Each structure stands twice: as C-alpha cells, then as structure tokens.
Amino acid sequence: IGGGSGGVRAARMAAARGARVVLAEAGGTAGLGGTCVNVGCIPKKLYSYAAHYAEAFEESHGFGWEGDATRLDWGRLKENRRSELARLNGVYLNLLVGSGVELVHGHARLLGAHTVEIDCAGHGQGVPRRLSARHILIATGGRPQVPGFPGREFALTSNEVFDLEPFPARLLVVGGGYIACEFASIFNGLGSRVTQLYRGPQVLRGFDDDVRRFLGAEMVKKGIDLRLNANVAAIERAPGGLLVSLQDGCSVEVDAALFATGRVPNVAGLGLEAAGVAQGADGAVLVDEHYRTSVPSIHAVGDVTARVQLTPVALSEAMVVVDHLFGAPSGRIPRAMEYEFIPSAVFTHPSVGTVGMTEAEARKEFGVISIYRSEFRALRHTLSGSSERTMMKLVVDETTDRVVGLHMVGAEAGEIVQ
Numbered sequence: 352i353g354g355g356s357g358g359v360r361a362a363r364m365a366a367a368r369g370a371r372v373v374l375a376e377a378g379g380t381a382g383l384g385g386t387c388v389n390v391g392c393i394p395k396k397l398y399s400y401a402a403h404y405a406e407a408f409e410e411s412h413g414f415g416w417e418g419d420a421t422r423l424d425w426g427r428l429k430e431n432r433r434s435e436l437a438r439l440n441g442v443y444l445n446l447l448v449g450s451g452v453e454l455v456h457g458h459a460r461l462l463g464a465h466t467v468e469i470d471c472a473g474h475g476q477g478v479p480r481r482l483s484a485r486h487i488l489i490a491t492g493g494r495p496q497v498p499g500f501p502g503r504e505f506a507l508t509s510n511e512v513f514d515l516e517p518f519p520a521r522l523l524v525v526g527g528g529y530i531a532c533e534f535a536s537i538f539n540g541l542g543s544r545v546t547q548l549y550r551g552p553q554v555l556r557g558f559d560d561d562v563r564r565f566l567g568a569e570m571v572k573k574g575i576d577l578r579l580n581a582n583v584a585a586i587e588r589a590p591g592g593l594l595v596s597l598q599d600g601c602s603v604e605v606d607a608a609l610f611a612t613g614r615v616p617n618v619a620g621l622g623l624e625a626a627g628v629a630q631g632a633d634g635a636v637l638v639d640e641h642y643r644t645s646v647p648s649i650h651a652v653g654d655v656t657a658r659v660q661l662t663p664v665a666l667s668e669a670m671v672v673v674d675h676l677f678g679a680p681s682g683r684i685p686r687a688m689e690y691e692f693i694p695s696a697v698f699t700h701p702s703v704g705t706v707g708m709t710e711a712e713a714r715k716e717f718g719v720i721s722i723y724r725s726e727f728r729a730l731r732h733t734l735s736g737s738s739e740r741t742m743m744k745l746v747v748d749e750t751t752d753r754v755v756g757l758h759m760v761g762a763e764a765g766e767i768v769q
C-alpha cells in the first residue's frame with residue numbers, strides 16, 4: 352500500500368523473487384515515487400539548482416563576465432519541473448510493469464490481517480476491489496503538519512509551495528528543520544525576501560552544534576532574516592498580503608507563509624484499528640526489527656513508521672523486508688538494517704553533509720575525543736566577491752583513532768560526505 356520510495360522498491364523486488372504483487376497507490380501513476388519524487392527531494396533539488404544560478408551570475412562579474420542581470424521565469428521553472436516529474440512517474444510505472452507488478456489506482460483500506468479493499472476511485476469505476484494477500488506492506492509515508500493558531504488557513508506546506516502563484520516577493524518560513532532551512536535558502540536564492548522563524552535557539556536541532564551555528568550565520572549572510580526563539584502568534588489578511596504577528600509582539604508582512612513544522616504518518620482511513628495494527632505517537636505504525644507490525648502478516652516501512660524519514664532508509668528497509676519474506680538471491684545473505692551512521696545532506700545554501708556522531712554525542716559515548724576542524728574561504732571566492740565560508744569537522748575517538756563523525760557546511764557538502 353503506497354507507491355513511494357519504500358512501496359515501489361518492495362513491490363519490484365518481491366515480484367523479482369516470484370511473488371504476485373499488487374501495488375495500491377491513491378494518486379495513481381502521478382503519485383508514483385511518493386513524497387521524494389513529487390513533493391520532496393527531487394523538485395526541491397531542482398529548485399535549489401535554479402536558486403544557485405542567481406548567485407553564480409552575480410559572482411561571474413568578478414571573473415570578467417559582463418551583461419544585464421537575468422530574470423527568473425518562475426512559470427517556466429514550474430512547468431519544467433512538472434514535466435520532469437511526469438517523466439519520473441513514467442519511469443517508476445515502467446519499472447513496476449516491467450517487473451510484473453499490478454498497479455491499482457485507489458485508496459486502500461485494511462479489512463483484516465490478510466484483506467485489503469481498494470476504493471478504485473481513481474479509475475472512476477466506483478466499485479471497490481477486495482484483495483486477499485499472504486503479506487501486506489504499509490508504505491504510505493507521511494504528510495506535513497501545521498500547528499494550530501488563529502489564521503492557520505493561510506499556512507502553506509511543502510506540498511503546495513512548489514506551485515505557488517504568483518512568485519512570493521516576501522516569504523515567511525516557519526521551522527528550523529531540514530525543510531524550513533532548505534526552502535528558506537531556495538526562495539532567498541530565487542529572489543524572495545525571506546523571513547525564517549525558529550522557536551529554538553539555533554536551526555537544525557540534533558545536528559552538530561558547530562554545523563548549526565555556522566550554517567545559521569551563513570544563511571543570515573546570504574540575506575535570510577533568521578529570527579531565533581521566535582514563533583507565529585497569528586496570521587491575518589492585510590491589504591498587500593499577510594500580516595504575521597509574532598509571539599514576541601513584532602509583526603512582519605509577507606506574501607506567503609510556509610510552515611515546515613514537521614511531518615506525521617499517513618494513516619488516515621487505512622483501517623489500522625480494524626486490522627488490529629498497533630500505533631504509536633501521531634499514529635505511527637509500530638514495527639519490530641523485521642518491520643513486522645503487531646499483526647504478523649502486515650509489515651510497514653518508511654515514513655509511516657516515523658523513524659528515520661529519508662528515502663534511502665525507506666529503500667533499504669524495503670529490501671530488508673523482501674529478503675526476510677522471500678529470501679535473498681542465491682549467494683547473498685539476507686540484508687539487515689543498522690541505523691547508526693546514516694549519512695544525510697541538507698540542501699541549504701551553503702549545503703550541509705553529515706555522517707556519524709556530533710561532537711556532543713561522541714564526547715558522551717567515548718569520553719576522550721579529538722576534533723579536527725577547518726574553516727576557510729574557497730579559492731573561487733577570491734574573485735567571486737562572495738563571503739561564503741566552508742567548515743569541515745572530523746570527530747575522532749581518541750582511544751581507537753577511529754573517525755566517528757564527519758560534518759561539513761559548504762558547496763557540494765552532500766557529495767563530498769558521500
């Protein structure tokens with residue numbers, strides 16, 4: 352159930368091992384690839400590339416390039432993004448069909464330990480389709496969540512922001528996590544005046560403190576009005592846009608307000624209670640180390656389990672489930688999953704790449720550690736005029752001389768850390 356990263360991978364791999372597989376996706380072909388392809392990693396990265404051009408044009412003057420400033424055609428960017436995503440949806444469809452998976456367009460609901468009903472609304476048939484299966488995998492992902500406050504109806508989420516019309520000259524971003532920091536950077540780069548509010552003392556809670564401080568400072572240098580220990584009290588319509596009142600009594604006028612205040616599992620209407628599937632906070636599907644829920648025939652992977660919400664994690668979990676249920680290909684031992692040392696990248700400007708422990712975590716775990724930290728201005732910026740700086744940091748366990756953490760803020764940090 353669910354044609355995102357985890358669901359598609361599990362369906363294909365299970366079919367390749369000889370299982371007869373049906374994949375239910377409420378969005379049909381257009382939903383294939385899930386959050387990552389449609390409203391997450393992929394379009395976000397495309398917009399981030401777009402945003403980097405503004406900076407590159409600006410910096411080119413120091414290298415002798417002359418000419419009028421270029422102008423963003425927001426409509427063209429959106430259109431090109433849409434066609435690329437449609438192409439990717441098609442690639443996913445071909446992969447599924449090619450591996451013998453049957454795709455059913457419709458919302459699926461569990462009726463029991465081995466039974467699913469798919470509403471098939473997407474096909475306009477109106478006749479629900481009831482299927483029974485030996486194994487059922489829940490891979491329905493998550494969705495953005497917005498806290499309650501007066502004027503909440505004006506809040507946008509990352510689901511809508513890609514298609515914003517018109518382009519927001521002034522954008523409010525609320526939150527200090529991955530999504531908030533990435534979109535603050537992207538829209539700032541594309542030309543919006545961005546105000547970012549974060550309720551805590553520094554963005555990217557959970558990351559290494561040096562990374563947080565350094566990134567926060569770089570984002571401010573790029574022009575983002577980053578306000579820490581700040582939050583929204585209310586939003587109301589104003590003559591020229593939206594008037595946002597802050598809890599500290601200040602106010603700011605913007606054209607659009609993006610809330611990136613966390614994500615919750617997609618479990619509404621799934622029939623989890625009816626099937627007896629145990630849930631945790633925010634409805635997350637609880638699973639054991641084999642991704643089995645409290646009902647042995649029902650498994651779950653990815654964001655719906657609300658553990659580590661990253662595409663490569665969902666993909667790996669899907670492979671582990673398939674190996675566990677249908678066996679690994681001959682000659683290979685069944686995969687297992689470790690959640691330590693999961694690398695991740697934040698596509699801010701400059702970007703963040705990180706793997707392993709933060710300095711604080713390593714200090715707690717090992718006691719004596721060494722920190723190797725370097726901070727510099729890249730050679731390119733001698734002529735570019737940019738004041739952007741790069742920070743790299745290695746955290747080393749002193750006793751074994753083993754690197755236990757690697758953190759970077761700077762151009763291509765994700766690729767470098769990878």
Ligand code: NDP
Nearest residue numbers: 498526527528529530531551556611612613614660696697
């Ligand atoms: P996060 O949980 O990372 O961040 C949510 C942010 O919103 C935090 O700063 C949090 O503050 C803040 N917040 C939560 N509730 C409120 C509230 N009521 N009022 C004000 N602020 C609030 O979630 P995201 O939505 O950014 O992203 C979800 C997940 O998706 C990420 O954790 C990540 O796993 C994944 N992701 C990965 C990306 C990548 O790999 N590049 C990109 C985008 C998403 P506080 O810190 O105080 O709790």
